[in-house]
Amino acid sequence: MIQEHEPEATRRAASDTESSRASRGWWDRNADEYQNEHGAFLGDDRFVWGPEGLDEAEAGLLGPAAELKGRHVLEIGAGAAQCSRWLAAQGARPVALDLSHRQLQHALRMGTGAEADGPTPGVSGSVELVEADAGALPFRDASFDLACSAYGAIPFVADPVRVLREVRRVLRPGGRWVFSVTHPIRWAFPDEPGPEGLSVGASYFDRTPYVEQDATGRAVYVEHHRTLGDRVRDVAAAGFRLVDLVEPEWPEWNSQEWGGWSPLRGNLIPGTAIFVCVAD
Template sequence: MEQEHWPHPPVTAHRRAATEEESRRANGPDWDRYADEYQATHGDFLGDVGFVWGPEGLTEADAGVLGPLAGKDVLEVGSGAGQCSRWIRSVGGRAYGLDLSHRQLQHSLRIDDATGIAVPSVRGTATQLPFATASFDVVFCAFGALQFVADIDRAVQEAARVLRPGGRFAFSITHPTRWMFPDDPTEDGLMASQSYWDRTPYVEVDDVTGRPAYVEHHRTLGDWVSILAGAGFRITALLEPEWPDDHERLWGGWSSVRGRLTPGTAIFGADLD
């Protein structure tokens, strides 16, 4: 039977507090609904065996945030269909995936079969990684789980727990300054509409059930520095990719109109002391 994962049910947007449990219960099913549309729309851009850090198209091959990967044990948190982990396996790393969405993991299995590069993956959450302490050399998240997690301190501490001493943690997120602007790729999205320091989560509530259907959390750049330092990490990189001149892709609120004026993505790299 054909499954209908999109469009989203009718929702009303709010700014209000949201717990970790609410966030998880909302965002897992939301990604299950959206997975087919996401892979159909962005799959070619991401590549079945490709590592793209964000909508600007910066690849890990060019950025080198993770460092040498051959022979390394690597965990991708919020792995989706496993494109990034599959690329890591293609260059000699032992990458594993974790995602909250069952449907995204089904797409990962589909691409495993199509490419012949399998990414062992599990369904789970960033705040409770189902892996032993000191299991990995690298943990990363490419525009995946972290923006959807309420208990971010615990998620970063979990990354530290499963890393070996000296291991690397890296992630990309929507650039925190984007929180000030409407999610609009046109000129209308260039007018600041709320405070950068307002950390109240964005919550879409299902009009029928009254339950959260999507939750996103905001932290400032300073917050991320404090969170990483508090978990024992030393920041080694902070990249803000520029929008390429010849890049005309439209991706939600990302576009050349906005991307040539203001950063859309922040990429952190940090080593465990």
């Protein structure tokens, strides 16, 4: 969809409702472009935690792949459900949840070979698709053994503890919750892959959201910043115990640039933070 005016980038407050509405609209408008640009890297059934290319098959952050069989797994902010499709291939029983209808249409296309304009998302192969807000999960308490999110939902919500508490509610005691986000240190640097992205340009401690808004001032994209300490406290406030914090290093084989991620920056500063949590 072509907009009449280029969005204006600014820093201002953005409520949970405004952030959710902006995220749904942005991903519905940009899902096609996103999948065209990044689909080859993400694959149809690959579980990758971020632009560095760390695979769950290698990292085992959800536990040994051999132990995933039969486990009920919830993926938050699943996009086209590539991660869930990998989980299904290991014998897990995944549910892929996303706010964007268009992203889930891509999940359906990948699972069935149908066009992206095909039927309403429901089931994609052995992956169940659910369109819902991560802050109000439509599942019973203690429904899942594991939950995961690769850059989904958490960076885009004004109240991350609300989402984390919802995840805790639907997890069984002792269940593992693993999620990746942009590494908080990146907030202090320009979002540029080249040398200009290596100089601090903003305060790491400024939590004011990044907002792109249209000519009327309506937010069309919102991203929220939390410091590393904020993220740890959010995890604890939601009833989780943090058992690991993974900061993937940039591998030699990865020559791609993805937004502000690049080999140049990735070899100097972390780009992704992965929080491995257990429901107490």
